Amino acid sequence: MKSRATKTKTAKRRIEGPARRAQILRVAGDMFSKDGIDATSMRRIAAKAGVTATLLYKHFADKDALLSAIGDAFFEKLNADLEQTSIKGLKDPVARLRALMHAYVRCGIANPREYHLTFMTALPQLRRDAKMKNFRERMRRGEAIPAEEITLGMMCFARLEQAVADVVDAKLTRVKDVAALAEAVWAGGHGLVSLIITHRDFGFTNVDRLIEISTDLFLHGALKD
Amino acid sequence: MKSRATKTKTAKRRIEGPARRAQILRVAGDMFSKDGIDATSMRRIAAKAGVTATLLYKHFADKDALLSAIGDAFFEKLNADLEQTSIKGLKDPVARLRALMHAYVRCGIANPREYHLTFMTALPQLRRDAKMKNFRERMRRGEAIPAEEITLGMMCFARLEQAVADVVDAKLTRVKDVAALAEAVWAGGHGLVSLIITHRDFGFTNVDRLIEISTDLFLHGALKD
DNA sequence: CCATCGAGGTGAACACTGTCAACTTAGTTG
DNA sequence: CAACTAAGTTGACAGTGTTCACCTCGATGG
Secondary structure (H helix, E strand, O other): OHHHHHHHHHOOOOOOHHHHHHHHHHHHHHHHHHHOOOOOOHHHHHHHOOOOHHHHHHHOOOHHHHHHHHHHHHHHHHHHHHHHHHHOOOOOHHHHHHHHHHHHHHHHHHOHHHHHHHHOOOOHHHOHHHHHHHHHHHHHOOOOOOHHHOOHHHHHHHHHHHHHHHHHHOOOEOOOOHHHHHHHHHHHHHHHHHHHHHOOOOOOOOHHHHHHHHHHHHHHHHEOO | OHHHHHHHHHOOOOOOHHHHHHHHHHHHHHHHHHHOOOOOOHHHHHHHOOOOHHHHHHHOOOHHHHHHHHHHHHHHHHHHHHHHHHHOOOOOHHHHHHHHHHHHHHHHHHOHHHHHHHHOOOOHHHOHHHHHHHHHHHHHOOOOOOHHHOOHHHHHHHHHHHHHHHHHHOOOEOOOOHHHHHHHHHHHHHHHHHHHHHOHHHOOOOHHHHHHHHHHHHHHHHEOO
16 A cells, blocks of 8 residues: 555656656657757757756756657657558568558658658667667577567568568569668668658659659569569 | 969968868868767867868858868769769660669768768758759750759769660660659669668678669669569 | 655756857058 | 958857756655
């Protein structure tokens, strides 16, 4: 009873920690995706959250940590989108891979700032890539990986790799190296997204058609005959 | 004689304008590509150039302008690299396109900071993309474009588009839309470069092989049969 | 019931940043 | 020599990320 009472009563503070944190994340996410990363200062985020800048540092080590937390939210979105396409239950592995590429590209284009933050900005102190590398090495060695070590980024890439593996397993591809092929497919999708979101005024002949042609090129290029 | 004297004597000032400008560009380029864009402040650039920060603003409107000037230098490099591959005089249009893609990717990987600055950072006030769009529209309409309006970026893209056109003209491709195909090829190369330079720790199975596979996928995907 | 503790929150400061108006300096020219 | 102009500096403004010392107040153990 004591511990239960503790928990319920602690919840009655002013605003509970997690709620504040969530509020800050919401506000920061809004401002950041409206005004951009540089134009959104810690002080302005704090002001909009009705709080002092100092408080932000009780919830996030620094600005990068705050932004990276927003990045995590994007991974959530991306992972959900990719999961959606798996749920559709397309039987043809090639159609599945195509659907996955489309989902990736559309999600990136729909959330340009977040995409830029997570995939086009190097935040080495997060060690996201290093963890990814470790994850992939252990996967290759067939090790079992504890659920709590699996990040959303890993989930996303694993989905892609699985889709690629399915196509390879069906003996439909020229190249058989699943890992390398998955990387190539990612590079293809990433190229599309990053080009389109950073060069909005370039005057691409037709973005939808470009996406279509590009994914087609990739898939056709990967397949036999 | 008067005007000649003016010019020669003016050269004896302290340091002539253009020389200072070049020096600043050199110093800034060095610092920027060693320490990164944010860690390189105007004051530190100035200090290293043995000058006050204020003076930088007599040569460049603001920091973005300075960085964009450095970007221009990268376009020079890129354009030279692409030209080199044309000079090689490969007869097979497919081999030519492949060589061009390789040159692009290698140049990007060899100059990651500059690549990031020019292709992965949106500097709308430069209107580079808008000019590009205008250029391409006029090209499509068959207009002649005055040499002084042609930027190095345009040259680069035109080289790519030409290489693609050669392949299309040889009736080797499935898709015949040169513009869209060129955009897709660019997206492919760009995806490779940007992924590799931002995610150095991702643990790509083998970068050289990835480039090989990726370009192959693209080319094979574009060709008939 | 009261001292204490810790989480939520603040104010003021530090060392920076990009930028600019006002000023000095020094070389050229009529 | 006087006037002009390009090269360069001083000193400030407003804003940045971040931190330290401090306060407040509800919950808790004695």
